[in-house]
Amino acid sequence: EPEVTQTPSHQVTQMGQEVILRCVPISNHLYFYWYRQILGQKVEFLVSFYNNEISEKSEIFDDQFSVERPDGSNFTLKIRSTKLEDSAMYFCASKSGGETQYFGPGTRLLVL
Amino acid sequence: DAKTTQPTSMDCAEGRAANLPCNHSTISGNEYVYWYRQIHSQGPQYIIHGLKNNETNEMASLIITEDRKSSTLILPHATLRDTAVYYCIVRWETSGSRLTFGEGTQLTVNP
Numbered sequence: 001e002p003e004v005t006q007t008p009s010h011q012v013t014q015m016g017q018e019v020i021l022r023c024v025p026i027s028n029h030l031y032f033y034w035y036r037q038i039l040g041q042k043v044e045f046l047v048s049f050y051n052n053e054i055s056e057k058s059e060i061f062d063d064q065f066s067v068e069r070p071d072g073s074n075f076t077l078k079i080r081s082t083k084l085e086d087s088a089m090y091f092c093a094s095k096s097g098g099e100t101q102y103f104g105p106g107t108r109l110l111v112l
Numbered sequence: 113d114a115k116t117t118q119p120t121s122m123d124c125a126e127g128r129a130a131n132l133p134c135n136h137s138t139i140s141g142n143e144y145v146y147w148y149r150q151i152h153s154q155g156p157q158y159i160i161h162g163l164k165n166n167e168t169n170e171m172a173s174l175i176i177t178e179d180r181k182s183s184t185l186i187l188p189h190a191t192l193r194d195t196a197v198y199y200c201i202v203r204w205e206t207s208g209s210r211l212t213f214g215e216g217t218q219l220t221v222n223p
Contacts, residue, residue, distance in 0.1 A: 004155070033210070043156060043199075043213040056210060091155050093211075099144070101211060103155030 002026045004104035006092050012110045016081050021107045023075045023092030032075045033093040033101060034067065036060070043091070049075065082111045116200045121218040124194075130187040132217050134200030137181040143204055145176060146211070147185045149196040156199065156213070159185065190221045 005024045013019050025032050034046040047057040049067050066078045075094075079086055087110050093101040117135040124130040136145065146161040160167055160174045162183075167174045173186040187194055199216040203209060 035211075037153070042215060043150070043211075045210040045212065048210060058210075089153060093155075100158050100161070102158060105155050106153070 004092055004094055004102055006090075006104040006107050008107060009105070010108045010110075012112065013082055015084055015111055019079050019082055019109065021077045021079075021090050021092075021109070023077075023094075023104055024073055025075055025092065025094030026096075026102055027073075029094035029096050029102075031055075031095045031101075032067075032069065034077045035091045035093065035103075036088040037091065037106075038085075038088045046077070079109075082109075084111050087111045116202055116214055118198070118200050118214065118217045120215065121220070123220050123222055124187075124190045126192060126221050126223050127189055130190040130194065130219055130221070132185040132187075132198050132200075132219060133182065134185070135182045136200070136202045139180050139202050143202050145174065145180075145183050146201040146203060147172070147174065148199045148201065148211070148213075150199070150216070151193075151196040156211075159198075190219075192221050192223065195219060195221045 004026055007022045032049040035043050036046055037043045045058050047061045047067055048055045064080045068076050089106040089108050091106045092104045095101045144161050144163050147159040148156040149159055150156045160169055160172050162174045162176055176183045197216040197218050199213050201211055
């Protein structure tokens with residue numbers, strides 16, 4: 001069964017460094033998402049991406065964040081200058097024209 | 113999206129049916145009820161969704177009341193691996209729209 005994959009599974013970085021989280025959505029899916037979950041808190045929406053542009057973003061998704069689909073398969077989330085409060089699990093999701101979003105296993109980001 | 117209310121936690125014996133309630137009294141006619149679950153910090157996993165009629169798939173059944181103000185997710189024969197946080201989400205069926213997760217119900221299946 002096709003699934004969303006994410007790399008790396010864990011990432012440790014120093015505050016102020018740039019990180020890129022990578023996702024390979026399910027093939028033929030058209031809509032792509034990033035969510036995050038700070039330890040012990042709810043899953044929060046960050047951004048959705050369709051037709052090579054951002055279709056919706058939350059207030060969390062400020063200028064420090066960017067997304068890109070550099071080729072036909074990868075979908076990336078870049079955090080330009082990480083802060084301690086960016087430490088969280090980051091989940092990528094994708095969907096086809098239907099309404100069910102399928103999530104990847106997540107990347108655990110720890111900012112020191 | 114309509115607000116949902118779920119119990120914070122529930123317990124269930126292994127092999128028994130787990131019935132997880134969700135209240136969504138402000139749901140509007142075009143909003144669907146979705147259920148996802150999250151097993152210990154893994155990515156949320158889609159379970160089932162419905163609009164008006166009851167739905168069943170290989171994982172679960174979804175019972176929606178006639179007035180659509182509440183629903184119940186049924187896991188017919190719960191196993192230890194069903195221990196997870198279960199999220200009831202109400203949303204418009206519009207392409208691309210976000211999922212808004214609440215606190216969910218922590219279901220613990222006991223041996």
